[in-house]
Amino acid sequence: MRELKGLVGLWYRELLVFWREKSRIVSSLFSPILWLVVFGSGMGTVSHVGGVNYQTFLFPGILCMSVLFSSIFFGLYIVWDKRIDFFKEVLVAPLSRVTIFTGKMLGGTTDSLIQGAILLSLGLFFGIHYSVFSVIAAMLILFLLSSALVSLGLMIGALMDSLEGFNLFVSFLIFPMFFFSGALFPLENLPAWLKFFTYIDPVTYAVDAMRGILLKLNRFPLGLDFLVLAGFAFFFISAGTLAFRKLK
């Protein structure tokens, strides 16, 4: 009970901060919309993929991209918390590191999911048709993806002492994860080297599942996507918990 209450407290704090900084939501929606509207329409004039226009094809990929960016960058707040010493107040509380990590992780995942849900609803303007099942399934995939990536971000944040260091490290990670995920192109007929990187990127499976759910254009079986994502989530959550245990 004690741990649960602390966890709810930490979660509540993240939500309050998120709510106060609404500019975060606006800025997080700006670049996905730019991708969809400008890049999507531009490329749409020259290509159709799997029987849908390129903009529609792009939508699931950009949805995952937005969650990828907001989730990993959530780790930045840990570096910030450490800087302003707010984190000391949390670390000195009689709570286990696992609880502290989980509270932060759920906070970040909720932020990402709220942004994801807003973007998902914008799919109506990009030729996506929804059903109750597809909305629930899409949110579940976003949840797995963002809990994995928030954990990764928090882990990096726990190990880094400077904001600059965090940014540098993360940009080396985040852009490959985005480009190799196949968010911008179909996975069929890729050259072997590209295929390799694509298959080791967790985001690939989220993009593929999302395409399957929203457009029925998945390359892997949905069950496989789900299992791989759950595996990645489990792995990063465990690794993040370990990184927090080392936190002084």
Added chain:
Amino acid sequence: MANPVIKVENLTKKFNGFTAVDSINFEVNEGCVFGLLGPNGAGKTTTISMLSTLLLPTSGMASVNGYDVQRDPAMVRRSIGIVFQDPSSDDILTGRENLLLHCMLFDVPNAEIKSRIDWALKLVGLTEWANILLKKYSGGMRRRLELARGLLHKPKILFLDEPTLGLDPQARENIWQYIEDLVKNEKVSIILTTHYMEEADRLCDQVAIIDHGKIIVSGTPDKLKGSIPEPQRPPDIFKATLHDVFLHYTGRQLRENGESAEGGFMQRVLNYTKKNR
């Protein structure tokens, strides 16, 4: 018979070969205000960090409220409240929200949360500011809020790390008064660190002077002042301060000249009396 709530034996902390805290020993009795007085970098904050389980000691032993800081950190954390040297509250939340978060982290019973927050806010005179974002608070108000926060879970022992660092004289006076009221009205033992000798003099029952990680001398402020031998003790009209005590035991100023009006003045007086002896 006095009952020690903090016991420290040969506590040592080394960072990559540099000894920040060097085999210190002290005890804090229940209901007492104990002061660690020393210049910046003397090892005060490192000591507090070890006692509050944020840092592991390199060697030695410390117990807080009867619990060993290494074997039983969770129980130690439940027994203590801390006001850190640097602001550690969330400036995007209101005062009340910061306090509520603390209650949840420290498992204050749900039924008591509201009344305790109101009590703590009143104690530090911030009731009217409860619903205002911390961004709008002055440095002194923020420190007062953190003082209130440290008391919410009714700790047996309160740690104050440089409670008035960087505050203007009026805000400092305010904090001192709140601390004095606290000692009078609440059953709490306090350990504070400071490099302001006026602060140690006014608030502490026991003072330990710490320099380069070692405790040089400890005792009641009056005993310490009385321990300076005659030739160095200023004539009674100037009244000895802990500043003189520090000067006597270390051969150095506690702070650089002129940093505070009192230090600068005392130095001038000392120089004058020495010259004219």
